Amino acid sequence: MKKAILYISISLMSFSANAQSFHRCGHDLYIQQRANADSTYLTLRSEVDQQISNHVKYKSNRSEEIYRIPVVFHVIYNSAEQNLSDEKIQEQLDILNRDYGRLNEDSVNTRSEFLPVASSTGIEFYLAQWDPQGNATTGITHTQTDEASFFNIQFDLNTMKSSTTGGVDAWDVNHYMNIWVCNLSIxxxxxxxxxxxxxPPDGAPNWPTGSAAEQPQYDGVVLHYEVVGENPNATGTFATINKGRTATHEVGHYLGLRHIWGDGQGQDGCSVDDGIEDTPNCAEAQQQTCDYTANTCTDSPIDFPDQIENYMDYSDENCMNMFTKQQADAMRFVVENFRQDLLLSTPTLNSTNLQVGIFPNPSARYIHLQYPAENLEKVVKIQILDIDGRVVKTLSAGNQDIDIIDLHAGIYLLKVQYQGSFSCGRFVKL
Ligand SMILES: [Ca+2]
Ligand SMILES: [Ca+2]
Ligand SMILES: [Zn+2]
Structure with missing residues (x-):
């Protein structure tokens, strides 16, 4: 018991010294730890902020393509309450899609000065339909654990990501966005x-070296179970964090975004920004408030208020409602350059929902096709097309293992013709 008391008092001490860091997001704490350990860190960070700023300017003509990212939620529970239902997870996914598509009802609350820069991201999320072994899946795993909580005083933020420490191993992090849902209570x-x-993605230009996951298999998003989905009856602290936007914010980090105040720690906050031009510079985070009068830095030529509507602030979730165009461009840049395999792993489905999985992918020698058993007998023909749409291989129904050793390296489209319908998938020949 004595040990437990000591444990708590140390925890509270370390937080009271850093009361600002209370939030849905562990990044400011992480950045402070890094800055304490390495005095060059903050300088380095502002240099790389400049780099993404340049990338975003460069990338001003966005393609119209919608990027669809497969997601797996790992629900890890110690009590029944923590074992969130599939409906709750679907609700969270829907929130993500509304916020990233600017389809959220409260987008009407964006102040007029920010309407010109408020933007959809052109990024969508869907529950994975195939697991890494090629089996059909709901895209949601439920796993009971002996761990009462995954919070620990060492701030080891990876224990929920490994089965050896009571968590759940990631699915292939290159081909799925993994979201672990667990208890982070003290x-x-x-x-x-x-x-x-x-x-953040490994190698993203606006994050310092070493910011990505400590091990590749730890790449992804972690959410405390009580902030998943809408929680309209939440009270106390959770009353301002009740719209499922912790996920919106954290997926923003996963796709490379920084906090809009630029994470200046122990510096003049206006001297550090997020590398994004259409988020006005601001000195510090909103702390679960909706202060529309906030204006912490002077901008030129127009002095905008702080953009408390932005998902990458720490505002009350009830006044968050937007990403900006440049934030959208930055995330798309990350998908295109650092997380591109997310777009390649799973099939595009047509309206009849006939499916095909392709494994391994990428592959150098062969691919294996996996259909739901009931669809196998409906296959008429299989074609492989190159990136220009030319058919490079035609195979008869029944071929599930296809030799691709003779194909040039590159991206190919696989088209499975069913009776009266077809499905497409993409794969990469190495
Ligand atoms: Ca900015
Ligand atoms: Ca301002
Ligand atoms: Zn954050």
Missing amino acids: PIINTPIILGFAT
């Missing part, structure tokens, strides 16, 4: 101090 007092965190 034991005994039963209150979380971090409600979520995410790993």
Whole structure:
């Protein structure tokens, strides 16, 4: 018991010294730890902020393509309450899609000065339909654990991501966005101090070296179970974090975005920004408030208020309602350059929902096609097309293992013709 008391008091001490860091997001804490350990870190960070800023300017003509990202939610529970239902997870996914598509009802609340820059991202999320072994899946796993909480005083933020520490191993992080949902409450007092965190992509230009997941298999997003989905009856602290937007914010980090105040720690906040021009510079985070009068830095030539509507602030979720165009461009840049395999792993489905899975993908020698058993007998023909749409191989029904050793390296489209319908998938020949 004595040990437990010591544990709690140390935890609270370390947080009271850093009260600002209470939030859904563990990033500011992480950045402060990095800055404490390495005095060059903050300088380095502002240099790389400049780099993404340049990338975004360069990338001003966005393609119209919608990027669809397969997601797997790993629900890890110690109590029945933590074992969120599939309906709750679907609700969270729907929130993500509304926010990233600017289809959220409260987008009407964006202030007029920000309407010209408010933007859809052209990024959508869907529950994975195939697991890494090629079996049909709901895209949601439920796993019971002996761990009462995954919060620990060492701030080891990876224990929920490994079966050896009571968590769940990631699905192939290159081909799925993994979201772990678990309990992050501080034991005994039963209150979380971090409600979520995410790993930025490895090599993203606006994050310092070493910001990505410590191990590749730890790449993804973590959410405290109580902030998943809508929680309209939430009280206390959770009353301002009740719209499922912790996920919106953390997926923003996963896709490379920084906080809009630029994470200046112990510096003049207006000297550090997020590398995004259409988020006005601001000195610090909104702390679960909706202060429309906030204007912490002077901009030129027009002095905008702080953009508290932005998902990458720490505002009350009830006044968050937008990403900007440049944030959207930055995330698309990350998908195109650092997380492109997310777009290649799973089939595009047609309206009749006949499906085909392709494994392994990428592959150098062969691919294996996997259909739901009931669809196998409906296959009429299989074609492989190159990126220009030319048919390079035609195979008869029944071929599930296809030799591709003679194809040039590149991206190919696989088309499975069914009776009266077809499905397409993409694969990469190495
Ligand atoms: Ca900015
Ligand atoms: Ca301003
Ligand atoms: Zn954050």
